[in-house]
Amino acid sequence: MQDTRAIRDEIDHVRRLLAETGTADDLAARAHEVRDRLRLAFERVEDAARAARAGTDDAAAAARRSLDEEVADAERRIRDNPLGAVAVAAGIGLVLGMLIRRR
16 A cells, blocks of 8 residues: 555656656756656566565465365365265255256
């Protein structure tokens, strides 16, 4: 949120500089400042994108670990109680069959 605000401030500053520019001489005089401000805003956008990407990668890795743990737990339960797993699967199949037949 703060990154976005800083980027907007930089862009607003560039807009003010350009609005204050009335002649080609003014534009030439301010060209370096405008270029530097735009470069700074671009760098902040890149930094924010990089941080967001890293956060997304971390969340995806955490979700993958959680899924792996859940699958391992389900496999362990099936190995510990195979008859119960078959009964649950049969029950789910029966309910799905009844729902499909009603259509």
